[in-house]
Amino acid sequence: MTPDLMEEGTRRMQAVAVKAAQDTESGGRKAGYSRIATPGEVDTTHGRILYLEDVHVSFDGFKAINGLNLDIAPGELRCIIGPNGAGKTTMMDIITGKTRPDSGTVFFGSTIDLLRHNEPQIAQLGIGRKFQKPTVFEQLTVFENLELALKTHKGVKHSMFFRLDSAQSDRLAEVLHTIHLAGSVHRMAGELSHGQKQWLEIGMLLMQDPKLLLLDEPVAGMTDDETARTAELFLRLKGQHSLMVVEHDMSFITTISEKVTVLCDGSVLAEGTLAQVQADERVIEVYLGR
């Protein structure tokens, strides 16, 4: 065999490998040498659980997201602030598969291309989302709400024959306790107060056991006491989970934040500790105007 032929053979094999890789979930991004990329498993060995690069979205010409770059480390609690219309909710829509960006890359870990998945798949991969307006199943009881959110197979057949096992019951009881709704197990979710609904939705996220939680204004409508307890809960979740919190309540952010990202006009304006961004000239400008 001549060296020419061998080289030719290698080239062909590589070409086939590239083609095969493009059909995989990661879209051909390699996990790195000497490690095996497991489909559906989040690879955080590169120190990033969420990675957005140069994302653009426009609605009828309005650029909601304009060259957004953002990344979140595993176990990080990141606060996102920004004036109205900065693109905070749209960003969450993109991450959770609700909105398709016009261009850009969005990766969960190093290997999962989120743009190739739909909403239920992304939820099953381990991204939980709380909406700005508390969204719970109002005609179901608190218990049933949590049971539905439980991390398990979510297929039709499985749901028809589903029964809680004891480990799952324990987990449910634990979450009920965490969200202070143990006394309202049998109440309809629609009868809860606004703050309680927020807590129930957070509880539903916990039942999903996500790796990354996206929380859109989690303390809106809560009493001071409830807000303090929420802060405490988030700080407890930090480390095991990664959290991305969008909030307007500055005192709440002061309590929980380590790193703050300021969004404005669909891209990152400033990033750093709360003190740093508050001192930033441009941030002061967008918030206070000139």
Added chain:
Amino acid sequence: MTTSSLKTNVLLPASSLPGRRPLLSKAGWSAFLLALIAVCALAPVLNLWVPEGSTLHLSDYAVRLLGKIMCYAICALAMDLIWGYTGILSLGHGLFFALGGYVMGMYLMRQIGTDGSYQSSLPDFMVFLDWKEFPWHWALSDSFVATVILVLAVPGVLAFVFGWFAFRSRIKGVYFSIITQAMTYAAMLLFFRNETGFGGNNGFTDFKRILGMPLATQEMRMALFVITGCTLLGFFLLARWLVGSKFGRVLQAIRDAETRVMFSGYSPLQYKLTIWVISAMMCGVAGALYVPQVGIINPGEMSAASSIEIAIWAAVGGRGTLVGPIAGAFVVNGAKSWLTVVAPEFWLYFLGGLFIVVTLFLPDGIAGLVRKLRRRKLADSSKEEGRA
């Protein structure tokens, strides 16, 4: 990994959490058993063995009427699963009902054999059209087993294909209702054509036999009545089991907050499609039971009005209660058969008025009214106890 992070002293023991609810409560089972006895024993005895002059005698007219209404009740139940529980208003259930009826009708036409007015093995309408042999889609109609399978398969497959495209495109609310209505209308126009091979606007009638036995006897009528009743009760249990499972709660969740369902990791498409197909098949079975009892099927069953009527039965009875829509079918159709005899010109006014009254004053239908009255009674009695 979170389990450890949230380990606090758990106050609530897991055993105090509600388990799976029983299929029916104790009183529910008793009522179910009573209904079963009434259908399988009481009605046959009263109709076949109690002499005609007796006040206890159940007339043949009543048997036919009740049998027909039980078919309608199956439709109302199917409608409740898709509308009451999943929040998808279908105005195409008349089509699934008619398709089941047509499949059964084809079998019954084959059973006529050479007893038709032209003494041909072909149905009269085919002889009239000067056809020499059966068209391809009549191939399986000679076999009863194939008919039973097709009664489920034809509405099921149509519902699957239609639902798959509609739900995948995330068509919701009134838009979905409109396209189901359009589908039904298109099917009606198709079935009206003689070339389609379903007897055109006359449809199928003049049935003589089923399984080789004559149809027009009192015993056969009673047998069909009992089969229909048992089917209705069986479907009721099936529906009860479905809505009592986690599957049923996902359906209700889809009705209340579909995006939350998606972000909880469920694919609403699968769930909607499953219940949509089940619902369509139930309607198909209802149609197949209906045709031998009333002795005719024609494209009129696919008219807009008959699909809307199914929705009215469900609304009057009370959506999302299972028992309600069955009761609704009985009340509305009972009133219909009485009023169309007493004052035929007022029936449509009555139906319209009923719909307005239910929408305005009884959003939860008859079932909701009963629940409200029962609650008030409970409150009154507890008040009196307080006074005493």
